[in-house]
Amino acid sequence: MSLISPNSASAQGSVAPIRTAVAPRAEGPDGRPLLLLLHGFGSDQNDLPGIVTRLGDGWDWASLRGPYDIPGGGAAWFPISVPGHPARGPVEAAVAGLLAWLDATTDGQPVVPVGFSQGGMMVTELLRHRPDTFAAGVVLSGFVAPEPSAGDERLAARRPPLFFGRGELDASMIPAAAFDRTVAWAQAHTAATIRRYPGLGHAISAAELADVAAFLAGLRLVG
Template sequence: MSPAIEITARRDGIDPALPSTRPLLLLLHGYGSHEGDLPSLAAYLPDGFDWVSLRAPLGLPTGGFAWFPITVPGRPSAEPVIEAADAILAWLDANVHPGTPVVPLGFSQGGLMATQLLRQAPGRFPAGVVLSGFTLDATLPGDKALAAVRTPVFFGHGDADRVISAETTARASAWLPGHTALTEKVYAGLPHSISAEELADVSRFLTETLV
């Protein structure tokens, strides 16, 4: 049995364990970053949302954290990805009120984790946001159920991304429409980053989907 993965969180003064009808954004950072990276995005997102930001469990020698090791870029081994998603789900079970709608929002490696949560717990999340992310190249037990649920997903990425390969992005673009209600946006000239235009689109997606 794999050991439990401890995940720490930074939150904005709310107590996610208490009942709330406000959607809770679950912020999932990218490779080599930390839980303090994505909260600045909250200022650009709808007012009716709370957020928590999780730190990935694997510390890196160069600093920062990762959700899973990089083996072949864009094609991680399934086992550590599944374990990391299980750890996030366990964190949610222990720390977030079961009636609170939770929306995973991930960047890069965290974007893969957002899709992985939908696949391992189909129907649990009302929506997902994937920014410059990708999907695990494997067939999982929950995929058929996710395809039946059709969770709304926003997938945004730039056409100048040199970190996530075009092949990896294309694989996600091909997989998501068959398993989710996909809104995909491609941003001209955007590298491996998040733009103001993209955040405006995310805000619109969240408002139309959940508010």
């Protein structure tokens, strides 16, 4: 696992660039369908690669570090202000950085963003910003921002597959209203697969990973 695409250490204008990403090869994606892994608040690019072996064969992957450093050594995709209602400026800058990284690093292969918590919200942002681009999305214990997006109408017309999973005890970290909003948005704008897991808090379970693997297999993007 090697570092790829290092960038400037600070946000440049309205773009918060991706400074660090890890992938199986130093040169980056190899043209196969790509899982784009987006970690949660306070974690980093090394958090989610461990789940890839549970998600089926044939996928390439890249795991990106959020652009905003936080005390303790982790990173974030946006600062926490009101839970479930992030400030738009940092979110827009992070989305711009993600899209710039994808434009520079990928070459037309199918991309499925997979995000946990804050990373899950970034999955919905990618779909809303480029509703014709992504093959599908996977949101794990994440949520959708409350503001309407210019891409929502186009996304609703296309209705790409979306997996949204969370634990029944997850509201201790993410407000229940944010999850309810996400279910309604997913059902209105995507071909949604929605799962709740008894006894699970703000985490990813083996049962959830099995469901994600089945969802990804159903996309028929890999041989």
